[in-house]
Amino acid sequence: MGEAQSPVSAVSARSEPGREAPGTQRKHREISSGISRNAKRRLVAWVCGVLVVLLMVFFLAPFIWMIAYSLYPSAALQGSTLDMGFANITFDSYSRLLSDSSFLVPMANSAIVGLSTTIICMTIGAASAYAIARFKFRGRQPLLLSMMTVQAIPVIVLAVPLFILLRSVGLYDQLFGLIITYTAFILPLVIWMLVGFFEDIPPSLERAARIDGCNRLQIMYKIAFPLAAPGMAATAILAFITSWSDFFLAKVLTISTATTLPVRTAAFQGLFAMDYTSAATAGVITAVPVLILTLIAQKWIISGLTEGAVKG
């Protein structure tokens, strides 16, 4: 051992300091540090991979646990030892909930409210955002800012006035009441986001379309909207998720007829008891449409969010 040369001393012995090419010097530095650049890269990639996996576990663990609770009987998961064998898996809670009208009606209500709110917000929001992005008028910036102030008001402050307002016009516990309420909250956010996307579209494209004979409406539908499609998709999904999953407003503005899925899901917890299996199953059912939508529009969402969502 005492006579054996280390790799470092072996390289030093073969070279003459001061006469080496830069690449060779770099190699020397790498070897002298005991680790090559490629190995360093691999190490960093490996560490990053581990961190990503840990992060995914952190985010996905509650969802996976919720799925487990929906598939296993409570007794299998609440004992001192977990009994998570495949033989214990059952879809009973899914078939029970999906054949229970007291669950299906809120589910349909949520779908109606979510889709209607999204369609209204996108229709009005896209036209408004395009106008704000393209027309320069006095008060444009204050208008945008004032719209965002709605987002800054805590919902709980507005609960009682909204209740009184909806009750006085006969829309308390009505789906339409929820739709216009959500539209009022989500529309400013939709406009705010879409303005950024429309401003990103080069005006020269629209001028060219105008020269080719397009009127303003045609420019909007044939040029601006298709080009802003990724952003519009991301915004629409955000609008849908917000209205689909709202709990507080749905809780205080409905009592029975217009009850939505999140409110129905919360009802599985009582004063003295908690039906974990049903609650977890309802949670999975609530999350699935959002997941499917997100997966379908994943490409658009990513490009939409990175292209213009943060611009104002």
Add this chain to the structure above:
Amino acid sequence: METSRATNKALSRRNLFQLGGIAAGALTLAGCSTTSPQTTSGTLQSSGKPSGQISILDDNTNMVFKNSTIKAFEQKTGIKVATYQQGNFNDLHDKMATMFAAQDSSFDVVMTWAGWSAEFGQAGWLEELTKSDVPTDLIQPALDAVSWRGKIYGLPKFVSVQTMFWNKDLYTKAGADPAAAPANWDEFVQTAKKLTSGDQFGYACDMGNPAGAYQNFLRMLLLSGGQMYDADYNPTFASDAGVEGLTKLVELLQVHKVMDPSSLQITNASDLADLFARGKTGSVFNWPFQFAVATASTSKLTKDTLGNGLIPGISVRSASIDGSEGFAINKYSKNKQAALAWLQFVTTGDVQMQIVEKEGWFPVSKTVLNDPAAIAALPVLTTYKESTKYVTKRYGTPWDNEFDLALSVQVINAMNGKTSPKDALTTAQKTAQDLVKKYLKS
């Protein structure tokens, strides 16, 4: 630019829009006005016979009202129950608070319990009852659940008081007397030690959420002869009795190791009842429905192997905590007389007997409590009857939610050995003092 060409025209349009916006805002504000006809409230004091119709907002604890009581009430009084709406207990608070704040009269009768009676009663949202409105044979802890600072804001619908349940099979195997509950805390600890081995524990409780931690501490405080507050609502639970009670609770987990460690994660009484029914827990202190869960066909226990008795005291013979529910009258109800008729009807013998027989809750009336038929239907009533001799409290206050949260942090810290029981209670008591000042400024 076409926009600049039409400046004059656009300005006038803008003015028009501004005017329109102001008008819309004014209409909106007018809509928010609380002087709509809906808010006109009736009076409770009336010599006439109640009539008309009422709407009731209840939680989903009871099914007996929907199944039979409403029909019987309508037949007897001629008052129609237009709506009987059941909601999840956890959602009701916000729904009710919103309705009350909006002076809404949609529901004449609302469900209540000790915490809400205090909170909504103090806010002036519940109709105060006079002594003549209250049936004479009501059990006091049940009446406490609908009262706050000497004022009665409703009538109870059922009583829920904790008693001790034990597994006689495990007692026999451990060489303990299966026929009788431990007479005091030391006996309870000795028995629990005998019952504990491997994955079997002598005792379990539900301290996983703030309300659970509060209840478990309150029980220990009362068993030690302490009080949460004095007559003026000054917090007194960090007293010697409080420290002794919490110390004994901590010792079950840390020193004697007889408490199932999952007790710190169990979030509700139903899970605790299920755990006990699996047959690996020697004893629990739980609500009346534990009897039905422990004697169900899926349970490892039967009526013969289920023991029930008083919770053993530390410096008193026994004590317990209350979880009774009741009905109250919405201050803005337009038919308070009819609403009162419903409240009173629910406390009558026939309805209370059904609550005992069909749902397993304790009755609110002394008459039913002493009825042999009720005891035959629900054997644990014998223990409840005995427990009425001892202190049973809940201390429902308007600051319940905030205080439960603050206390639970300290209690769990003490349970985990992160702080001493004395320090934990001293800290929690300071928080309670601030809350009392905040809520009882007058």
